[in-house]
Amino acid sequence: MTDRARRLRGLRRVVPEGRLGRAEARASRPVEVRGARPRRRGAQPKVVALGGGMGLSASLAALRRITGDLTAVVTVADDGGSSGRLRDELGVLPPGDLRKALAALCGDDDWGQTWARVIQHRFQSHGDLHDHAVGNVLIVALWEQLGDHVRALDLVGRLLGAHGRVLPMSAVPLELQALVKGHDPDRPDDVDTVRGQATVALTPGEVQSVHLVPSDPPAVPEAVEAVLDADWVVLGPGSWFSSVIPHLLVPALLDALTQTKARRVLPLNLAPQPGETEGFSPQRHLEVLGRHAPKLALDVVLADEAAVPDRDSLTEAAKRLGAAVELAPVARTDGTPRHDPELLAAAYDRIFRMHGRIGPWR
DSSP: OOHHHHHHHOOEEEOOTTSSSSTTTTTTSOOOOTTOOOOOTTOOOOEEEEEOHHHHHHHHHHHTTTOSOEEEEEOOOOOSHHHHHHHHHHOOOOOHHHHHHHHHTSOSSHHHHHHHHHHHOBOOOSSTTTTOBHHHHHHHHHHHHHSOHHHHHHHHHHHHTOSSEEEESBSSOOEEEEEEETSSTTSTTOEEEEESHHHHHTOSSEEEEEEEESSSOOBOHHHHHHHHTOSEEEEOOSOIIIIIGGGGGSHHHHHHHHHOOSEEEEEOOSSOOTTTTTTOOHHHHHHHHHHHOTTOOOSEEEEOGGGOSOHHHHHHHHHHTTOEEEEOOOBOTTSSSOBOHHHHHHHHHHHHHHTTOOSOOO
């Protein structure tokens, strides 16, 4: 048996005592979820994944393997690189995270992989096109042609043969701001306001909280509708303060996340990020999220066992959010803190089975 096969079979589960009772004995058959909409047997679950950057891409690459009814809701606060330049010059939404999500939804056939490479391709030159991604330019061109963010992204998805839909969380460009203690190393005890997603992601200080400008941005209606109509909502993984938490700062989207009858799973990062979450334990990630959205309840927290040094503390932190903890091997075997799409797909599949999936599907 290969190492990957052993890891796929070696999924482990940790649940707060008494939460699910005889869950292990019932693991081989579907579980009815109280309050869930009835679904015909065999129907695929509707899954909505929220986030941005490479974390969301990893989640989408896994989820497209196990459901054909998949929607990505993507943060639009990026202000660096190609996205930042297009945003500054044309006043458009930053397209970079949307492009990455579309690439992650491309299939594994020649068509899908060719288009994934094309839209991710960056020009190399000594002129203005240097480092612009092809997909960014394509998306912005369609926005200007159609005057509709959602229609344009749907059209790009059809071109790529994407296994799912990609939506921005808001139709206006957003600025991420953070209160950071020790942003200036010469004033380690002072708290400063740091502006811009790219700056927040790399701050040498300790992020206390984040907020958006404008403070009450409008959510894209299709994104709200997708969350309300979902069977499962997946929040993360990704840059905690700049990709995951921003979704909780859009009022209509947060309302949808708290009101939906979908079950909510939070996959944790495999390691703290330099700058943004330096020194964070897995449980501290949950505590920070809870402070930003105290009314939001979760159902499952997914973590890689190797990334959890204190299982009891994580279980207690998850319980405060209403969640059970699932431990599963989801990291790549090359030693890098990246999720393996097949292992992550196996973990999601098991969670959907154990915590509410109704009927078999692909």
